[in-house]
Each structure stands twice: as C-alpha cells, then as structure tokens.
C-alpha cells in the first residue's frame with residue numbers, strides 16, 4: 001500500500017510556466033487518446049505509447065514539459081477504461097481546460113551515475129526536485145519516510161501549487177499498538193463525540209472564515225459579472241475557500257492520527273447520507289464536518305498501523321438505545337433532545353455520549369460474530 005504526503009510548493013515564475021505547460025500537455029494527451037478510443041475498443045497501452053512518441057515528433061511542444069507526465073496521463077486513461085470495462089465507472093470524460101484543479105503526475109526514475117545512483121525526484125528540508133523543473137521551494141513540515149514512487153503536482157483554483165508525494169508504505173514506520181477501544185459518533189454541534197467521554201469541536205478559526213465567506217458571497221452576488229471588482233472578489237473568495245479546506249484537512253489529519261495512535265479498535269457509525277440529506281438542518285452539519293472524508297482517513301490509517309476499524313450496520317439505532325439497559329426510547333429521534341432519562345433504568349444520558357457508547361458496544365458485538 002502507498003501513502004501520500006501533500007506539501008505546498010512555491011515555484012518561480014519560470015517553473016510555474018513549465019507546470020502550466022505540463023498540465024496542458026498531460027490533458028492534451030489524455031483527451032487525444034480518449035478521442036481515438038471508443039466504447040468497444042481501447043487499444044493496448046503499448047500501442048498508444050508508441051503513437052505518443054510519434055505524436056511528440058509531430059508536435060514538438062509536447063517535448064517541452066515533463067515526459068513522465070504524458071506517460072502518466074496515458075496510464076490514467078488506461079485505468080479509466082479498465083474501470084469502465086469492469087463496470088466500476090462510467091465512460092471516461094474529456095478533461096476540461098478550466099477545471100477547478102489542474103494536475104499532472106510524474107514518477108521516480110533512477111539513473112546509474114558514475115559513482116552513485118541519481119534520482120529524478122528528491123526531497124530536502126525545504127525543496128523538492130522534480131523532473132524538468134529542478135529544485136522547487138517547498139514547505140516540508142516533517143520528514144517523509146519511505147521510498148518515493150511518484151509525485152502529483154497540482155494547482156488549486158486560487159493559484160496555489162502542491163506536490164503530493166506518494167511513498168511505499170511498507171517502509172513507513174508503524175506506530176506501536178495502542179490498547180484502547182473507541183466508538184465515535186458524528187456530533188451535530190461537535191465534530192466528533194467519543195465513547196470515552198470526549199467532545200471534539202471543529203477548529204474555532206473555521207467559523208470565523210466561514211462567516212467571511214458568506215459575506216463575500218453576498219457581496220459578489222450584488223456585483224456586475226464583468227467588472228474588475230467582481231474578478232477581484234472572486235479570487236479572494238477562492239483563496240478563502242482553499243484556506244478553510246486546508247484548516248479542515250489539517251485538523252482531521254491530526255485528530256485521526258491521535259485516535260489511531262491511542263486505540264487498537266475503532267468503531268464508527270455507517271452514515272445513511274442520503275437519508276440525512278433529506279433533513280436540511282443535518283445536511284449542513286454533514287457537509288460542514290465532512291465526516292465521510294474523516295472516516296476514510298481513519299480507515300486507511302487503521303490499515304497502515306494494523307488497527308481494527310469497523311463500521312456498525314446502517315440501521316443500528318445508536319441514539320435511541322440506552323447503553324446501560326438497552327431499552328429503546330423512540331422519543332429521542334427528535335434532534336432537539338440533547339439530554340434524556342431512560343424510562344426503564346433511570347440513567348440520565350447525554351445524547352451524543354450515549355450514542356458513541358452504543359456504537360462501541362454494537363461494533364464489538366459485530367466484530368465477535370464476524
């Protein structure tokens with residue numbers, strides 16, 4: 001299994017231009033061969049790869065960017081067709097020039113030098129070496145262990161550049177086993193509520209930025225679409241959205257790391273997202289907390305560190321059961337009820353803690369019978 005590390009990079013104007021060319025050429029290659037393929041036919045990768053060489057002689061500008069980016073584009077197309085043929089995906093679509101995120105992937109190649117092996121990708125404390133670009137200034141917060149396999153260079157809608165460094169996870173150090181067991185509930189007010197009695201809120205800075213986003217959005221709707229101010233505001237808005245996304249991701253990475261570090265068994269609830277989206281108030285909460293991405297982080301980090309990760313069945317009524325006597329209290333369906341007393345055993349419950357405890361209990365039961 002592989003592991004990705006995303007770092008911010010700061011290309012010079014020349015490097016930026018070359019990145020933009022690589023985005024464009026990778027997209028061109030993808031679209032070109034997609035145009036040649038059809039629903040019934042995707043010729044072999046090798047055949048297309050030979051044609052790519054010929055195409056490069058015809059169109060010399062294709063030789064300018066990172067050549068591995070072009071090959072990766074062809075590989076991506078092959079994978080997209082494989083998924084289509086095995087009915088996992090729809091028919092591949094053409095990539096748009098003005099998509100929200102531009103990217104290309106490049107991979108590591110070793111060359112035997114005179115007295116040592118040279119790699120086309122290298123990482124230092126404050127820079128990353130990439131094919132054609134050379135050393136690009138980068139913000140590497142912590143050392144990246146393991147053998148680098150590939151790097152995806154991307155540019156966000158607000159013009160920030162990132163490099164996602166993919167390393168082989170076999171060589172990643174494992175966290176020693178924790179011995180806790182934990183159940184997690186998606187909070188409405190909080191991000192996560194745990195069976196061990198912790199309520200973890202979203203970072204406070206998020207609310208502040210979100211207020212500002214709402215304000216800018218309102219301003220934007222009043223402005224003239226063609227005006228200079230409109231463009232300026234739109235750029236500001238994109239930057240702010242990016243910032244919020246970064247804060248949220250960082251928060252979720254740290255939290256999922258801590259939970260996986262401290263526990264051997266991690267149980268969460270299977271969310272019926274479609275059902276929940278019908279309820280408008282909850283839908284905001286869901287998009288806000290982006291729970292499903294967090295769940296994915298927990299899942300893959302659990303795999304890396306050999307933890308047991310389990311989702312309890314979708315129809316398990318985690319909120320309505322009393323975790324002490326298992327009496328079911330349908331009154332609790334009402335989301336406004338934050339604290340309730342079990343009519344049978346008289347235990348007073350905090351709605352979310354009780355749910356998290358039930359999730360843990362149920363998960364352990366399901367793991368035993370599985």
Ligand SMILES: [Zn+2]
Nearest residue numbers: 322325342345
């Ligand atoms: Zn009870």
